[in-house]
Amino acid sequence: MTRVPVxxxxxxSPPVTASSAGxxxxxxxxxxxxxxYYQLAQQLEAAIEHGELRPGxxxxxEIELAGRLGLSRPTVRQAIQSLVDKGLLVxxxxxxxQVVHSQVKRPLExxxxxxxxxxAGQKPATRVVSNAVEQASAEVAAAxxxxxxxxxxxxxxxxxxxxxxxxxxxxxxxxxxxxxxTGRLESTGxxxxxxxxxxxxxxxxxxxxxxxxxxxxARLLDEPGGAALLTMQRTAxxxxxxxxxxxxxxxxxxxxAFDFQLLVRA
Amino acid sequence: MTRVPVxxxxxxSPPVTASSAGxxxxxxxxxxxxxxYYQLAQQLEAAIEHGELRPGxxxxxEIELAGRLGLSRPTVRQAIQSLVDKGLLVxxxxxxxQVVHSQVKRPLExxxxxxxxxxAGQKPATRVVSNAVEQASAEVAAAxxxxxxxxxxxxxxxxxxxxxxxxxxxxxxxxxxxxxxTGRLESTGxxxxxxxxxxxxxxxxxxxxxxxxxxxxARLLDEPGGAALLTMQRTAxxxxxxxxxxxxxxxxxxxxAFDFQLLVRA
DNA sequence: GTCATCACGTTGTCCTGACAAGTTGTCATG
DNA sequence: CATGACAACTTGTCAGGACAACGTGATGAC
Numbered sequence: 244m245t246r247v248p249v250x251x252x253x254x255x256s257p258p259v260t261a262s263s264a265g266x267x268x269x270x271x272x273x274x275x276x277x278x279x280y281y282q283l284a285q286q287l288e289a290a291i292e293h294g295e296l297r298p299g300x301x302x303x304x305e306i307e308l309a310g311r312l313g314l315s316r317p318t319v320r321q322a323i324q325s326l327v328d329k330g331l332l333v334x335x336x337x338x339x340x341q342v343v344h345s346q347v348k349r350p351l352e353x354x355x356x357x358x359x360x361x362x363a364g365q366k367p368a369t370r371v372v373s374n375a376v377e378q379a380s381a382e383v384a385a386a387x388x389x390x391x392x393x394x395x396x397x398x399x400x401x402x403x404x405x406x407x408x409x410x411x412x413x414x415x416x417x418x419x420x421x422x423x424x425t426g427r428l429e430s431t432g433x434x435x436x437x438x439x440x441x442x443x444x445x446x447x448x449x450x451x452x453x454x455x456x457x458x459x460x461a462r463l464l465d466e467p468g469g470a471a472l473l474t475m476q477r478t479a480x481x482x483x484x485x486x487x488x489x490x491x492x493x494x495x496x497x498x499x500a501f502d503f504q505l506l507v508r509a
Numbered sequence: 510m511t512r513v514p515v516x517x518x519x520x521x522s523p524p525v526t527a528s529s530a531g532x533x534x535x536x537x538x539x540x541x542x543x544x545x546y547y548q549l550a551q552q553l554e555a556a557i558e559h560g561e562l563r564p565g566x567x568x569x570x571e572i573e574l575a576g577r578l579g580l581s582r583p584t585v586r587q588a589i590q591s592l593v594d595k596g597l598l599v600x601x602x603x604x605x606x607q608v609v610h611s612q613v614k615r616p617l618e619x620x621x622x623x624x625x626x627x628x629a630g631q632k633p634a635t636r637v638v639s640n641a642v643e644q645a646s647a648e649v650a651a652a653x654x655x656x657x658x659x660x661x662x663x664x665x666x667x668x669x670x671x672x673x674x675x676x677x678x679x680x681x682x683x684x685x686x687x688x689x690x691t692g693r694l695e696s697t698g699x700x701x702x703x704x705x706x707x708x709x710x711x712x713x714x715x716x717x718x719x720x721x722x723x724x725x726x727a728r729l730l731d732e733p734g735g736a737a738l739l740t741m742q743r744t745a746x747x748x749x750x751x752x753x754x755x756x757x758x759x760x761x762x763x764x765x766a767f768d769f770q771l772l773v774r775a
Numbered sequence: 776g777t778c779a780t781c782a783c784g785t786t787g788t789c790c791t792g793a794c795a796a797g798t799t800g801t802c803a804t805g
Numbered sequence: 806c807a808t809g810a811c812a813a814c815t816t817g818t819c820a821g822g823a824c825a826a827c828g829t830g831a832t833g834a835c
Contacts, residue, residue: 276796278818298750304785315820317583320786328594330712333748336786337828343711344750444773445609446596452766453719453739471737471762473719482599484564484610496737500718507710542826544788570815581790586816602816603798 269312279314283322291331291342298344302332305340330506372399372411383415386478386489393417398433401463408464410494416487433488442487447479451501456493464495471496535578545580549588557597557608564610568598571606596772638665638677649681652744652755659683664699667729674730676760682753699754708753713745717767722759730761737762 269286271279290296302308302323309319323340326332334340377397384391395415402410414433434444452474461468473494481487535552537545556562568574568589575585589606592598600606643663650657661681668676680699700710718740727734739760747753 280818306785317821318819321818333711334786335828336826337784339785343748445599446773447771448769449771450766450768451717451739453737453762455721455735455737469721469735471719471721473717473739482609496719500716502716503714505713505715507712546788572815583791584789587788600816601798602796603814605815 271312271314280318280321280325283312283314283319284325287322287326288329288331291326296342298342300342302340302342328506330504368403370401370403372401374398379415383489386476387415387417387486389417404498407498408495409499410492411460411463412490412492414488414490416489437487442481444487445480445482445484447477449475449477451475453496460493464493466495466497473499473501475501537578537580546584546587546591549578549580549585550591553588553592554595554597557592562608564608566608568606568608594772596770634669636667636669638667640664645681649755652742653681653683653752655683670764673764674761675765676758677726677729678756678758680754680756682755703753708747710753711746711748711750713743715741715743717741719762726759730759732761732763739765739767741767 269283271282273279275282287296296302305316305319305323309316312319323332323334327334327340331343332340333343375397376394378392379387379389379395381391383395384393387395389395395417398412398414398416400412400414401408402412416433416437437444453471454474455469456464456466456472458468460466460472461470464472466472473496475490475492475494477488477490477492478486479488479490535549537548539545541548553562553568562568571582571585571589575582578585589598589600593600593606597609598606599609641663642660644658645653645655645661647657649661650659653661655661661683664678664680664682666678666680667674668678682699682703703710719737720740721735722730722732722738724734726732726738727736730738732738739762741756741758741760743754743756743758744752745754745756
């Protein structure tokens with residue numbers, strides 16, 4: 244650790260920086276294929292998460308930090324910027340960079356996509372109700388950008404948690420894009436299967452609404468008739484902008500809610 | 510417009526770039542206080558939105574683009590990167606940067622925060638139902654991170670569209686943070702008033718759910734008894750991480766749905 | 776005591792230069 | 806004709822430097 248000498252005769256006394264208050268030492272591996280800025284960003288994030296950099300703490304100026312780590316300023320800036328984009332840090336010109344004093348550190352990632360994207364078919368048990376090839380209806384064809392009547396996989400799953408039904412998921416994938424195996428779906432999850440099939444997701448468009456349950460839906464989800472349901476339709480696109488998946492899902496409002504964090508982009 | 514000479518004797522014939530296919534001319538103003546990369550990003554975005562750069566079109570390599578515009582490569586990269594972050598462009602090493610072939614170009618911004626954040630009290634008429642100072646309940650105090658019983662503004666508004674009630678908004682703001690004037694609220698909007706009071710929003714945490722309407726709520730929103738409602742609770746934080754606003758809103762599910770786009774961060 | 780002024784420290788922007796790594800098409804080879 | 810090696814092109818990463826813009830605190834004038 245380096246100590247910053249304080250010039251007592253100076254007219255300006257700088258604020259206490261993280262470096263003089265006990266900054267964690269970062270270990271950077273130049274031989275690693277992982278980019279340096281990314282290594283630094285990860286270690287900074289870990290330090291924040293770990294509490295070594297407390298909320299409100301100043302990070303120390305970029306130039307000194309770069310010199311201390313043996314990096315150039317652009318590299319350090321890139322690392323810091325990525326954490327600013329994540330909402331972990333705030334930069335202020337003339338002031339410095341400080342750890343955001345946030346009550347909510349955990350759920351930084353967008354959920355609602357991820358809880359279905361990563362956890363699609365994870366520990367919360369999933370029962371495949373049906374898995375068949377159908378002809379695309381007008382609604383599905385429009386969402387996937389294919390011709391009406393084209394063959395699509397239609398996948399229906401019931402999501403359970405603690406033995407209780409949570410949601411009913413109805414997904415459509417163009418047949419040409421993927422091979423669907425019922426067995427693997429219960430263990431691997433839909434999005435993971437897409438990924439391993441070489442499809443890289445890029446973006447998704449979601450609509451979240453509500454409506455009253457039909458008798459059939461109420462029975463399926465173990466809800467009283469006419470209960471309020473949360474609905475979600477999503478179309479997911481790959482790199483090239485082609486729609487790869489369309490889903491129309493319903494959730495038990497009494498047991499589920501979408502929860503996410505937004506950042507105000509300056 | 511500059512034409513790129515093609516060397517016929519070259520063993521490698523490069524693909525057709527946007528420049529040789531008729532790239533729009535960008536006008537950059539160096540004397541403007543607006544950063545160059547931002548000017549370029551905006552003009553690129555406009556060109557994409559306008560259709561001058563069609564989906565799938567290659568942008569031309571960064572070095573040549575930089576030379577053509579009289580900019581350095583980092584500046585051009587910064588502009589391109591901002592559009593990549595927005596999901597408008599995709600970069601591929603060895604290939605180039607191309608406009609994402611997306612069906613949905615318009616609603617790139619997150620709505621659901623913005624439609625309340627920017628449009629809070631805009632053309633969709635807003636009627637202030639009540640505006641009073643109360644003592645914070647346990648729920649409100651917890652959300653705002655203040656002591657129970659502290660004084661808070663409690664603001665209730667009815668949002669109308671086309672003469673029909675759309676939503677009922679209930680907001681809480683700590684008294685010490687803001688002065689609320691009923692008159693200005695109907696024209697200016699809550700978030701705009703905060704902004705002009707020097708509060709810069711940083712992030713927000715939202716929960717979206719659904720439930721059946723109580724008789725009172727049904728009457729207020731002109732819905733039949735027990736109709737499904739969309740609910741949203743939001744806590745907004747400023748730079749320093751302090752909660753500045755808490756809102757518990759209900760929407761007519763028959764007339765409103767949250768609509769937003771997600772990007773998969775690589 | 777109050778206020779404007781100034782110096783200082785910080786991030787913001789921009790430049791030039793260089794090499795590494797991934798992708799694609801061409802060409803020579805079998 | 807198939808296939809592998811190669812070259813060209815592109816973005817990714819990193820360095821080092823320079824000046825501008827902004828905010829803060831201290832200083833000095835009033």
